[in-house]
Amino acid sequence: MVTKMIKQISDLTDGDTAKVLSVNRKDALGIRLLELGFTPGTPVRLIRSASKRGPIEVLIRGCRLMIGLSEAQSIDIQA
Amino acid sequence: MNSPSYQRTIFIVGNPNVGKTTLFNDLTGANEPVSNYNGSTHAAKSRLVFDNFGKQNLVYDLPGVYGASAYLQEEQQIFKLLYQSNEHNRILLVVNAQQLERNLFLVTQILELGIPTCLVITFSEHAYKQGHALSIAVLQQALKIPIIPLSEAPQLRRRQLRDILTQDQFQTSTLDFRYAPNIQRCCDTLEAKSGLSKGWCECFLFQDSQHYAELIADKAPLFLQTIDELNQADHHWKTRMIAARYTWIEQLVTRCIQHIPQGKRHTLIPWDRLFLHKVWGPLAGGVIFFAMLFAVFSLSEYPMRVCEWGIQWLQLWINTHLPHGWLQALISEGIIGGVGNVLLFLPQFVLMVTCMNILENTGYLARITFLLDRLMKKIGLSGSSFIALISCYACTIPGLLQTRCLPNREERLTTLFVAPWVNCASRIPIYLLLLSLLFDDLATWAKVLILISIYLTGLLAALMLAAIIRKYILKTRHFAQINEMPPLLYPQWNYILKVIKAQTWFFLKKSGTVVLGFSIVLWCCLHTNFTLASGKTINCVHWLADKLELIFKPIGFDGNISLSLLSAFGARENFISTLGVLYNVDAKQPGTLRTFLQQAVDAQGNPIYSLATCVSLILFFMFSLQCIGTFISIKHETYSWRKTLLQFAFMNAFTYGLCFTVYHVLA
Structure with a gap:
């Protein structure tokens, strides 16, 4: 088996959809992301990224959210 | 008793940017600023209103909240306020029909607190225009509380809100949410030992211990012990609990929302x-x-x-x-x-x-x-x-x-x-x-x-x-x-x-x-x-x-x-x-x-x-x-x-x- 590289939401290109694998941080912010709907298996779509290292706009459970890059990097997606 | 028996306190609770302040203004005739970004209400504001029987109601407009983990300081304040409640308290829970799935997460958590609640739905006409028809009956059956879709016409909406107050359309929900057995067992034990409702147990489990120390000083060791047990039962218990709620919500949403193909975006x-x-x-x-x-x-x-x-x-x-x-x-x-x-x-x-x-x-x-x-x-x-x-x-x-x-x-x-x-x-x-x-x-x-x-x-x-x-x-x-x-x-x-x-x-x-x-x-x-x-x-x-x-x-x-x-x-x-x-x-x-x-x-x-x-x-x-x-x-x-x-x-x-x-x- 080839080991799969784990990708984060921020690695998607604009307009792409993927499924959430997990939230990779366990602090209060990780819980907040889960509460916002980033639970494993949820489809999430990257609407656009502001710039290379700026925030991203995602569509999750019918809501448009702006997420900072480092928060976006804490959400793993299924490749 | 320090509060007169005829007085009810009504808390307006909901996700950010669902229109809570608009409802507060409708209900009380206040002129609080409404804005189109989240977080325009920062502190709880209250006002007295009389219902059609001349009874006094104290209405609180609260800042938006996403969930019981109370990540922001204002969210912690809300839970503190709700915790110090008595039998005259009511919750007016606001849900934006366009964001039903995410909003329902908070709804299930709030319903379990055991406070009489009435759920109102805003922007349902907007959602309909976008091609999502909502079945109130299905939702009502699942959540077991009165649900009222609010009109987008201010006159009508004001009358609907007054009716909710006058007819006291608030009910304690009997929603009983079950987790996986190993997690559920810990929660049940905590519920029985602490004497708190299911919602409050979960709320304090999720929040940082320093936020609630003053509220439940004597029960704090009990919560810490439960957290230990939960960690042993399942290392990812928080994720499991949140995911379980969302799974339930997803099923509910597919049942209560019908997609109309000709709707425009x-x-x-x-x-x-x-x-x-x-x-x-x-x-x-x-x-x-x-x-x-x-x-x-x-x-x-x-x-x-x-x-x-x-x-x-x-x-x-x-x-x-x-x-x-x-x-x-x-x-x-x-x-x-x-x-x-x-x-x-x-x-x-x-x-x-x-x-x-x-x-x-x-x-x-x-x-x-x-x-x-x-x-x-x-x-x-x-x-x-x-x-x-x-x-x-x-x-x-x-x-x-x-x-x-x-x-x-x-x-x-x-x-x-x-x-x-x-x-x-x-x-x-x-x-x-x-x-x-x-x-x-x-x-x-x-x-x-x-x-x-x-x-x-x-x-x-x-x-x-x-x-x-x-x-x-x-x-x-x-x-x-x-x-x-x-x-x-x-x-x-x-x-x-x-x-x-x-x-x-x-x-x-x-x-x-x-x-x-x-x-x-x-x-x-x-x-x-x-x-x-x-x-x-x-x-x-x-x-x-x-x-x-x-x-x-x-x-x-x-x-x-x-x-x-x-x-x-x-x-x-x-x-x-x-x-x-x-x-x-x-x-x-x-x-x-x-x-x-x-x-x-x-x-x-x-x-x-x-x-x-x-x-x-x-x-x-x-x-x-x-x-x-x-x-x-x-x-x-x-x-x-x-x-x-x-x-x-x-x-x-x-x-x-x-x-x-x-x-x-x-x-």
């Missing part, structure tokens, strides 16, 4: 391609802001001329028609000379407030934060603190309140510290007056350019100061940032008009109370002389002006200006009214403040309002912290006299130094 969404574009977005933003400021300053020219003419005419009329004496002098010099000169700038103020409200109401301001985030990050702030800074446009105080939605303490303190440098609307009249002195016949576009550059300089200076503070003083490595992208809407004129009315009234009220009162007191003081033991007659105002002049002379301000600056501490507008009274009392014949100032000369015959003095004054107003309201708000927000006084000392010392340098270079 958000009509304004394509504009986001422009507004949020990497290159065109910032350009469009620049054009929009420039056009807005240009429109404000050039359009207000005409009504201002009418006002100026009207005030002169009134002064002349009073001088000719009222019998000469102290009353005529008080009205003409004290009241019209003082307040009239401030009211002159009402058109300017109203136009500025209108434009900013349109930008906010359509959801454009929230887009700016998205674009500017990278720049803000370099500075050490986030897009949300930029919104707070931009909110200072009308008045610094709402901007200071806006900082409460910043989760990071250091970031919040930094934003509070630099906020007074963002020019508030009260300062516009002063700039306009000084600019008219500096350049007699300046073309409108040039004046607009100068004003815009004053605005930008203030903002840039604030950002630069923030960068320095974040780099050297209040350092933190990282802060989280999650915001909702509010929908792009057409301006809702009825709301915009409401806000304009409220802000205009605020301006008029300030002119009618603080400024008027101060003008009258000043006029009276100017007309009373004291005779000292030595036989010398002095006037307390002139005496004070002379003393102040000693302090302010090095930066180019004479006694009159210094006195006006001191009075501006009460309200910025006082600067103009004070000058107005001072010069009107001395004048032989009435005239506009501008002509008085232009003709003013010192003992040597040099004009007082020279280039150096005017520039120094403009800088003084841009950078000094000299507004009592701001000062008190900073104390209130930082909970620290030390920080407040430090800020006061720093800003005023900085301003003094800057004005001193500039004045001496120019003079």
